Amino acid sequence: LIQALEQYEGTFIVISHDRFFVENVATKIWYIEDYQLKEYPGTYAEYEQWQEDREKAAKKAGLPSPSAPKPQPKEEKKAEATPAKTASPDQKKALRELAEVEASIDKLEKEMAVYEKQLADPKIYQNTSQLKDTTVKFEQVKKELVKLNDRWEMLAEM
Numbered sequence: 001l002i003q004a005l006e007q008y009e010g011t012f013i014v015i016s017h018d019r020f021f022v023e024n025v026a027t028k029i030w031y032i033e034d035y036q037l038k039e040y041p042g043t044y045a046e047y048e049q050w051q052e053d054r055e056k057a058a059k060k061a062g063l064p065s066p067s068a069p070k071p072q073p074k075e076e077k078k079a080e081a082t083p084a085k086t087a088s089p090d091q092k093k094a095l096r097e098l099a100e101v102e103a104s105i106d107k108l109e110k111e112m113a114v115y116e117k118q119l120a121d122p123k124i125y126q127n128t129s130q131l132k133d134t135t136v137k138f139e140q141v142k143k144e145l146v147k148l149n150d151r152w153e154m155l156a157e158m
Helices: 002-007 019-025 044-060 074-079 089-120 122-126 128-156
Strands: 029-033 036-040
Touching: 002 019, 019 044, 029 044, 036 044, 089 128, 122 128
Parallel strands: none
Antiparallel strands: 029 036
């Protein structure tokens, strides 16, 4: 993959945790600083060295590290309080229902995966009654999942 990307003359964007891969293909680094997307025009190794140099210079000058997030004022933190603490009783009820709906969706998605796996097995097509039963259950779960997803969307918008 690295060789193919090195030979590629176009542009591509890579998001990876594999440092070896990034070090071998990246020629430009995008990073987030001060809540803004910024660009470093060099390889990943050069970017790391540049960051290290910046942090050393900031430490020498007695400034906070450029990559460290700035502390928020208490007023902003209060504004970002969790919805459950500042929610009205109706909102709390909606949040509880939202959690219940999410749990039901998760359960049905797992159930649906089981039916999909069964329907993907060629052996089921030899037993028509089992095929019919599994297909009916699959369709029921699918319909219920659509209803729950609609309900989830409605609750999430509140």
